[in-house]
Amino acid sequence: MTEPFILVSDCDLPGTVIEDTLRQAGLRAERAASGNLDDIAAAGSDAEGLVVQWAQITGEVMDRMPNLRIISRVGIGYDMVDVEAATARGIAVANTPSYCIEEVAAHTIAMIMTQARGLPAYDRAVRAGTWKAVDARPLAVRPSATTVSVLGFGRIGSMVARGCRALGFRVLVADPYAPADAVRDAGCEPVSIPDAVAQADILTLHVPLTDETRHLVDAAAIATMKPGAVVVNTCRGPLIDEDALADSLRAGHLGAAALDVFAGEPLAADSPLRDLEQVLLTPHAAWFSPEALADLPVHAAENIIRYLAGESVPIVNPTYAAAR
Numbered sequence: 001m002t003e004p005f006i007l008v009s010d011c012d013l014p015g016t017v018i019e020d021t022l023r024q025a026g027l028r029a030e031r032a033a034s035g036n037l038d039d040i041a042a043a044g045s046d047a048e049g050l051v052v053q054w055a056q057i058t059g060e061v062m063d064r065m066p067n068l069r070i071i072s073r074v075g076i077g078y079d080m081v082d083v084e085a086a087t088a089r090g091i092a093v094a095n096t097p098s099y100c101i102e103e104v105a106a107h108t109i110a111m112i113m114t115q116a117r118g119l120p121a122y123d124r125a126v127r128a129g130t131w132k133a134v135d136a137r138p139l140a141v142r143p144s145a146t147t148v149s150v151l152g153f154g155r156i157g158s159m160v161a162r163g164c165r166a167l168g169f170r171v172l173v174a175d176p177y178a179p180a181d182a183v184r185d186a187g188c189e190p191v192s193i194p195d196a197v198a199q200a201d202i203l204t205l206h207v208p209l210t211d212e213t214r215h216l217v218d219a220a221a222i223a224t225m226k227p228g229a230v231v232v233n234t235c236r237g238p239l240i241d242e243d244a245l246a247d248s249l250r251a252g253h254l255g256a257a258a259l260d261v262f263a264g265e266p267l268a269a270d271s272p273l274r275d276l277e278q279v280l281l282t283p284h285a286a287w288f289s290p291e292a293l294a295d296l297p298v299h300a301a302e303n304i305i306r307y308l309a310g311e312s313v314p315i316v317n318p319t320y321a322a323a324r
Contacts, residue, residue, distance in 0.1 A: 004028065004048040005047050006022050006050070006051065007044035008032065011297070016031075018300055019031060019301075021297070021298055021305070035054060045064065048070070049069065049070050053075065057071060062085060070094060070304060070307045071092070071094070072300050075287075086317060090320055090321065091320060092320050094313045096296060107282070115202070115256045116140070149197065149203045150164070150171060152206030165188060171188040202229065204232040205231075205233045217233075218241040222244055222254065230255055231254060237261040242262065242263055259273065267281065
């Protein structure tokens with residue numbers, strides 16, 4: 001009996017941990033020549049499993065891989081996979097939801113505190129020869145007098161919300177899928193998305209990227225925010241209309257932003273966000289720690305191994321089996 005073949009479409013992590021893990025489990029595994037549609041489809045014509053990081057996996061790709069049973073995403077988000085198309089074809093889609101929860105939550109809280117305490121402005125002032133705590137502090141707040149609005153109360157959002165409460169912030173949570181009692185049990189207040197946006201001194205995003213959430217923070221939403229409010233995003237870049245964000249920051253309506261993710265990555269050299277000193281930028285690094293780097297490729301490979309063995313894996317489209 002021939003071992004199932006698993007294709008890795010693309011992966012920018014160092015080494016060949018995914019392939020090695022699959023082979024150690026007795027599976028055949030290879031990597032596509034590139035992440036484009038033709039190379040993936042050609043290499044995976046007989047693949048039963050597909051591991052993907054950034055390549056766009058459309059229904060057309062799936063149709064050219066007739067034996068495909070499962071797609072495993074190297075990461076938490078899965079917006080690069082057409083999940084609706086996969087479900088219609090009876091293909092399971094899995095992600096790796098647990099590998100970097102602590103890291104992203106910690107990075108988010110670090111960004112919140114960095115902007116809430118005005119650390120970039122302090123740093124610039126000291127380096128310029130100024131030693132005045134008050135004059136150098138355009139944005140330094142007391143946590144108990146500050147409202148943090150958390151959009152999304154999943155694994156990361158809930159950890160951020162609890163962390164902010166522990167620091168003394170008032171925390172509002174907007175998540176139509178989260179039970180109100182669970183939000184209250186965390187010491188937070190359940191509210192609607194419009195109310196969370198309008199009341200936020202600091203707004204942080206922790207929702208999946210879908211057609212409904214794309215540009216969730218757009219010019220209209222920003223216009224409802226408090227003057228001087230801060231926007232934090234460690235989730236998905238397209239959740240924010242970056243042009244509208246930059247316009248509001250330049251106009252002085254919003255006070256600051258802290259961004260780890262962007263609509264296009266790497267961040268374009270001519271992005272207006274680069275020129276705004278009140279914007280803190282990191283290179284999609286919220287997920288990173290040595291431990292997360294080690295766990296991620298293994299978890300992605302283990303999804304395939306466990307699924308083929310009939311074991312439970314984190315499936316994001318549980319109705320896929322109905323199409324089989």
